[in-house]
Amino acid sequence: MPSSEADVKQGKSSRIFEVNIQVAVRIRPLLPKELLRHHCECVKVIPGSAQVTVNPDRLFTFDHAFGPSASQDEVYRACIQPMVRSLLDGYNATVFCYGETGSGKTYTISGGGQDDEGGIIEHVARDVFGYLDEKLKSNEIDVATVHMSYLELYMEEVRDLLDLPTNQKGLNVRDDINGNTADFSLSALKLKDELNKCKVIHNWINQNSFLRNKTIGHGEY
Numbered sequence: 607m608p609s610s611e612a613d614v615k616q617g618k619s620s621r622i623f624e625v626n627i628q629v630a631v632r633i634r635p636l637l638p639k640e641l642l643r644h645h646c647e648c649v650k651v652i653p654g655s656a657q658v659t660v661n662p663d664r665l666f667t668f669d670h671a672f673g674p675s676a677s678q679d680e681v682y683r684a685c686i687q688p689m690v691r692s693l694l695d696g697y698n699a700t701v702f703c704y705g706e707t708g709s710g711k712t713y714t715i716s717g718g719g720q721d722d723e724g725g726i727i728e729h730v731a732r733d734v735f736g737y738l739d740e741k742l743k744s745n746e747i748d749v750a751t752v753h754m755s756y757l758e759l760y761m762e763e764v765r766d767l768l769d770l771p772t773n774q775k776g777l778n779v780r781d782d783i784n785g786n787t788a789d790f791s792l793s794a795l796k797l798k799d800e801l802n803k804c805k806v807i808h809n810w811i812n813q814n815s816f817l818r819n820k821t822i823g824h825g826e827y
């Protein structure tokens with residue numbers, strides 16, 4: 607979609623081009639302990655734009671810029687939801703959070719506790735099953751199979767966050783005979799562990815009521 611001159615002035619210039627990669631910045635609010643120590647914000651979003659100022663003489667432009675009051679829902683709808691729609695049309699999509707420790711990556715991806723509206727993962731799960739429901743109801747598709755894995759790469763070690771009893775153990779990334787990276791979630795875990803994982807997914811679905819009565823794999827929950 608071509609951008610107007612006003613968009614360009616407001617820092618939305620990257621939207622002139624149709625790009626497959628978008629970069630968003632999110633500024634988290636100061637934490638109570640930071641307020642107690644009289645820390646102050648050094649990064650600010652220019653209202654109505656996708657630009658931020660740092661200290662305050664340096665200006666940076668992104669595809670999206672969210673200030674401390676942005677909700678999880680706002681971030682999801684602007685940055686992630688369009689990707690989920692393309693995902694169900696058969697395209698690949700990747701979302702990753704990058705930032706120094708304490709900058710809000712876990713909060714954005716996984717959510718921030720009981721009172722929070724949920725992070726990207728919860729929103730994606732909700733929408734994936736919602737869209738699949740629509741497609742099933744309109745007979746666009748007969749059956750839907752959803753596979754899911756939840757891995758963490760930390761300090762060069764891969765952990766399977768759905769395999770809770772053994773998630774301290776590092777998984778190995780393996781190459782097949784042609785040098786392709788194998789599906790390590792299948793090759794590194796024994797069948798017993800796979801079954802264990804199914805139980806964990808089952809418990810997780812039961813704890814997340816919005817997922818109940820949805821078809822996961824070939825099982826009905």
Ligand SMILES: Nc1ncnc2c1ncn2[C@@H]1O[C@H](COP(=O)(O)OP(=O)(O)OP(=O)(O)O)[C@@H](O)[C@H]1O
Pocket residue numbers: 633634635637674705706707708709710711712713714718
């Ligand atoms: N947008 C936000 N609104 C309110 N609190 C937030 C927000 N983002 C982060 N926080 C809070 O800031 C703290 C640090 O965030 P978080 O743990 O997500 O950082 P992180 O980048 O994942 O850190 P690490 O790399 O050390 O794991 C947490 O207490 C979190 O609840």
